[in-house]
Amino acid sequence: MESQPLRTSVIGSYPFPGWLEFASQNLDQFGENDIAEMQDDAATVAIQDQVRAGLDVVTDGEQTRFDFNLSFYGLIDGIELEPDSPRKFGPPAHDQRGKHEVTGELAAPRGLGAVEEFERLKRLAPAGCEAALKMSVPGPFTMSGRLLSNDRYPDRYALTEALLPIVRAELEALVEAGCREICVDEPSMSCYGYKEDTKRFVDIFNRTVEPVVGKTRLCTHLCFGNFKGHAVGFRRYAPLFPDFLDLKVDELHLEMASREYAELEVIGEVAKRMDVAVGIIDVKSYFIESPELIAEKVRACLEFAPADRLVFAPDCGLSQTARWAAQRKLENMVAGVKIVRESG
Numbered sequence: 211m212e213s214q215p216l217r218t219s220v221i222g223s224y225p226f227p228g229w230l231e232f233a234s235q236n237l238d239q240f241g242e243n244d245i246a247e248m249q250d251d252a253a254t255v256a257i258q259d260q261v262r263a264g265l266d267v268v269t270d271g272e273q274t275r276f277d278f279n280l281s282f283y284g285l286i287d288g289i290e291l292e293p294d295s296p297r298k299f300g301p302p303a304h305d306q307r308g309k310h311e312v313t314g315e316l317a318a319p320r321g322l323g324a325v326e327e328f329e330r331l332k333r334l335a336p337a338g339c340e341a342a343l344k345m346s347v348p349g350p351f352t353m354s355g356r357l358l359s360n361d362r363y364p365d366r367y368a369l370t371e372a373l374l375p376i377v378r379a380e381l382e383a384l385v386e387a388g389c390r391e392i393c394v395d396e397p398s399m400s401c402y403g404y405k406e407d408t409k410r411f412v413d414i415f416n417r418t419v420e421p422v423v424g425k426t427r428l429c430t431h432l433c434f435g436n437f438k439g440h441a442v443g444f445r446r447y448a449p450l451f452p453d454f455l456d457l458k459v460d461e462l463h464l465e466m467a468s469r470e471y472a473e474l475e476v477i478g479e480v481a482k483r484m485d486v487a488v489g490i491i492d493v494k495s496y497f498i499e500s501p502e503l504i505a506e507k508v509r510a511c512l513e514f515a516p517a518d519r520l521v522f523a524p525d526c527g528l529s530q531t532a533r534w535a536a537q538r539k540l541e542n543m544v545a546g547v548k549i550v551r552e553s554g
Contacts, residue, residue, distance in 0.1 A: 213485050215517040216508065216551055217266045218544050221431050221463065222346030222393060223527030224256040224271030225536050249274040254334050259533075261336055263540040264548075267391065268341045270331040272529065274323075282322050282348065283356065286376065288314035302438035309358045316363075316372040322347065322380045325387050332388075342391050342427075345384055346527075349396035349430070350374040351414055367410075374418050381422045393429040393463075394419060397526075400432035400450060401443030408453040416458045423458050429487065430457060433465040436493060436526040447473050455483050463487035465525040468494050471507065474514060481515035489525035490546075491539045498538050504546020512550075522547055 226234070230252045233240065240248070256271025275281050283289055292308035328345050335343060350373035354366050363369045377394075384392055399411045419428055432450070435442035447464060454462070462480050466472075466489045480486040490507050491499060504522075511520055522543060528536040 213518050214266060215520070216547050217485075217487075217521040218264070218547050219267035219344070219487060219521050219523040220260065220265060220269055220540070221523060221527045222269050222272050222344070222395065223529035224259065224269070224273065225528055225531055225533035226273065227252060227255055227533065230273065250330065250334065253330055257331070257334055257336070259537055260540065261339060261341060263537070264544040265540065266341055267344050268335070268339070269344050269346065270327055270334070272327075272346065272527070274327055274330070282353065283310055285320060285322050286316055286318050286373075288312055288316045289357070303440055304435060304437050304442045307356065307437065309356050311358050312360050312363055312369070314362075316369075316376065318376045318379075321383060322376065324380050325383045328384055328387055328389050343389070344391040344393060344429075345389050346393040346395055346431070347377060347380055347384070349394045349399070349415060350377045350418055351411065352396050352398040353377070355398050370414060374414065378418050378421060381419060385422045385425045389426060391427040391429065392422070393431055394459075395431045397431060397433045397435060400447070401434055403454075404444040404446065404449040408450055412453050412456050416456070419458055427461065428459045429461040429463060430459050431463040431526070433463075433489070433526045436530050438530055441468070441494070445469055447476050451476060451479065455479065457484075459484055461485040461487050461521055463489065463521075463523060465489040467492040467499075467507075468525050471510070474510065477511060477520075478514035481519040485519050485521055486515055487521035487523050490522045491524035491543050493524045493526050493528055493531045493536075493539075496532075496535050498535065499542055499546070501542050501545035501549055504543055505549040508547055508550045 233248055252273035253270045256273050257268055260268040290311045290313045292310045295306045296308045297306050324345055324347050331343050350370045353373050354369035357369050359365050363372055434445045462484055477486045477488060488511050
């Protein structure tokens with residue numbers, strides 16, 4: 211798909227307003243229409259913050275995925291949702307997120323809700339907004355990570371294969387609805403690629419996106435986790451390459467800022483095949499990158515990849531970052547990229 215030099219983008223999620231955090235824990239006090247109003251209001255806030263920052267790409271901030279019955283797992287038949295966190299005390303970490311029991315055949319006859327989110331994004335985006343409207347959908351391997359295997363689905367790969375056609379159908383529905391940019395998030399692949407078969411990962415991903423290749427701008431996001439600001443897994447990209455160069459995407463996103471730009475040279479190899487989105491904002495830190503620092507990092511990236519192949523974004527989704535920090539980080543990211551654009 212068509213490239214834009216030094217593009218500025220986001221991954222998908224954005225911080226919830228404080229009132230939405232409260233409301234999401236007290237949904238039983240709200241009616242159906244109240245919840246619909248909250249969804250619109252929250253998405254409007256996220257969109258406005260991104261547009262105000264001057265981004266070339268905006269999302270709905272995934273603001274409507276604030277409760278299990280509105281999330282992907284809640285829309286899949288054959289799952290009994292895990293009711294509580296398995297660990298509530300001690301340092302925050304990924305093991306505080308429980309796994310759901312699989313009780314039957316996995317299916318999503320009503321879809322995963324992304325089309326409805328996209329329709330809302332189109333409706334709420336400001337008139338005359340020139341930014342591209344992007345939707346994010348988790349890939350099947352990442353989704354399988356929170357499901358417990360059973361006799362029907364004896365391991366994670368069996369669960370992945372069951373989820374694959376569900377995700378694929380959602381991507382096809384998004385394209386049919388007119389979505390021109392979709393990010394298929396597969397952070398589990400980058401977290402576990404050091405010990406798994408990377409060629410198998412590539413095959414899974416490419417079969418997932420096969421029906422929509424060339425019909426929308428396809429992206430994928432590879433990072434090392436960001437639950438409550440904490441990473442998980444072996445934080446190196448080297449084990450993923452060269453196999454991951456065969457992913458059928460137009461844009462490959464890599465977490466760099468929180469890793470002190472380790473392995474930055476890999477973007478040069480990626481840029482030979484596709485656009486490379488560099489994570490240039492650390493979403494796990496409350497250090498606010500200045501426009502001048504961003505410009506410095508953009509120029510460092512230009513040492514390895516041409517401008518028409520480079521995209522700049524936060525390391526990961528911003529849902530785990532306070533909104534005040536997310537606002538300032540995005541504004542400075544756009545300002546820093548603009549410095550380089552205008553300097554030629």
